[in-house]
Amino acid sequence: MSPVLRAGPVSQARYEALRILVRVEEDRAFADIVLEHALEQARLDPREAGLCTELVYGTLRWRRHLDWRLAPHLNRPLDKLDPWVRTVLRLTAYQLFFLDRVPRWAAVDEAVSLAKLKARKPGPPEFVNAVLRSLTRAAGPPPLPAGPVEAAAVRCSFPDWIAARWIARYGQPEAEALMLASNERPPTTMRVNLLRITREALAGRLRDEELASTRPTALAPEGLLIDRGAVGRWAAFAAGWCTIQDEASMLVARLLDPQPGELVADACAAPGTKATHLAELMRNRGRIVAMDPQAARLKLVPKSAARLGITIIEPRVGGAAALAGRWKGKCDRVLVDAPCSNLGVLRRNPEVKWRRTEEDLRRLQDKQRTILEAAASMVKPGGRLVYATCSLEPDENEAVVATLLAGHGPWQVDPPEGFPVAPDAAGYVRLFPHVHGTDGFTAIRLQKRP
Numbered sequence: 227m228s229p230v231l232r233a234g235p236v237s238q239a240r241y242e243a244l245r246i247l248v249r250v251e252e253d254r255a256f257a258d259i260v261l262e263h264a265l266e267q268a269r270l271d272p273r274e275a276g277l278c279t280e281l282v283y284g285t286l287r288w289r290r291h292l293d294w295r296l297a298p299h300l301n302r303p304l305d306k307l308d309p310w311v312r313t314v315l316r317l318t319a320y321q322l323f324f325l326d327r328v329p330r331w332a333a334v335d336e337a338v339s340l341a342k343l344k345a346r347k348p349g350p351p352e353f354v355n356a357v358l359r360s361l362t363r364a365a366g367p368p369p370l371p372a373g374p375v376e377a378a379a380v381r382c383s384f385p386d387w388i389a390a391r392w393i394a395r396y397g398q399p400e401a402e403a404l405m406l407a408s409n410e411r412p413p414t415t416m417r418v419n420l421l422r423i424t425r426e427a428l429a430g431r432l433r434d435e436e437l438a439s440t441r442p443t444a445l446a447p448e449g450l451l452i453d454r455g456a457v458g459r460w461a462a463f464a465a466g467w468c469t470i471q472d473e474a475s476m477l478v479a480r481l482l483d484p485q486p487g488e489l490v491a492d493a494c495a496a497p498g499t500k501a502t503h504l505a506e507l508m509r510n511r512g513r514i515v516a517m518d519p520q521a522a523r524l525k526l527v528p529k530s531a532a533r534l535g536i537t538i539i540e541p542r543v544g545g546a547a548a549l550a551g552r553w554k555g556k557c558d559r560v561l562v563d564a565p566c567s568n569l570g571v572l573r574r575n576p577e578v579k580w581r582r583t584e585e586d587l588r589r590l591q592d593k594q595r596t597i598l599e600a601a602a603s604m605v606k607p608g609g610r611l612v613y614a615t616c617s618l619e620p621d622e623n624e625a626v627v628a629t630l631l632a633g634h635g636p637w638q639v640d641p642p643e644g645f646p647v648a649p650d651a652a653g654y655v656r657l658f659p660h661v662h663g664t665d666g667f668t669a670i671r672l673q674k675r676p
């Protein structure tokens with residue numbers, strides 16, 4: 227006999243997490259944007275907001291693993307279920323296997339209550355109850371797939387095609403370490419605005435005001451890791467003393483190494499995180515042309531610059547291919563932070579791995595090559611260019627840059643000396659979540675021969 231169904235109270239955090247997850251799946255919305263908007267509307271207290279965030283990202287990161295756990299207890303494929311019911315099951319399975327503060331019976335009872343919120347007939351709540359009761363009684367997980375790639379993909383919660391690529395490139399142990407690190411909660415990292423305050427002084431202020439405990443980043447000299455806090459609400463943020471940015475991203479501007487007084491172009495500038503970093507490294511002296519075809523996102527650049535006290539950035543609406551002619555052969559340095567698959571930032575955007583396909587990598591190459599070719603035309607003889615992506619895939623890095631280096635053109639690899647992360651034999655600087663504790667990034671510096 228099935229236990230009596232209860233219709234207990236529903237946690238606001240879990241209800242909001244459920245709504246967000248359904249929208250991410252059904253509308254292909256971005257989780258971070260939907261989450262931010264939902265938290266603003268719901269006005270949850272910090273603890274409930276933290277739980278909602280954990281449930282959203284955790285369920286997305288471990289979706290395939292959760293589906294594998296649920297499958298033996300279903301009488302139909304998971305993808306045939308109503309989206310609300312399917313998401314209730316995944317959300318609850320995540321709590322059962324990855325969180326330990328909620329008793330199992332309470333998690334199941336609340337799942338039934340969540341199912342009732344959208345049920346027009348008795349079936350869904352009873353179905354959710356039966357599946358989850360069976361899941362909690364199971365002696366252990368089901369067998370993994372027989373193939374090593376499929377087994378690793380299920381265990382680490384990744385699509386087969388990504389697991390296969392990484393295993394072929396790095397070997398099984400390292401590929402699994404990379405996948406698991408890509409499922410971890412990322413740290414909150416700040417870039418200190420050295421135009422206004424030192425890293426040590428900001429860390430001391432945050433400690434004295436009991437806003438956060440900090441520790442310096444290991445690779446970027448202007449970075450701070452913080453243990454808690456809504457950085458965007460701090461007076462220090464409003465005063466322009468810091469910007470939220472991952473440490474790997476900070477190293478991209480440092481690789482370009484812009485100097486005060488130079489003319490620098492950022493070919494893919496919105497929303498301005500790297501452009502403002504370039505300006506800080508230039509001590510707000512010189513000129514930065516910030517290009518981007520997305521006008522709405524480019525409007526964020528002058529807002530960030532004003533907050534940080536930066537006056538040398540000139541926003542220009544348009545892609546590099548459309549605008550490059552105006553600065554042909556004039557720029558001392560050019561940054562190309564190319565649009566890419568984002569497979570290096572899955573810690574922050576876990577829904578991406580369920581949406582991308584291998585064909586996307588080949589499709590993006592054409593766009594990346596067009597941008598790189600246009601950006602390269604802006605560099606004057608003797609100048610430098612950095613090409614970077616938040617992707618570890620050779621299709622988006624080596625295969626793109628190879629077209630610029632082919633033949634007897636003016637370009638040569640210009641590997642940095644004494645850089646925090648040593649370039650490999652081909653001159654690429656690579657950052658890995660499982661090695662450096664950062665997002666995954668690939669970057670290379672090139673020089674145009676005089």
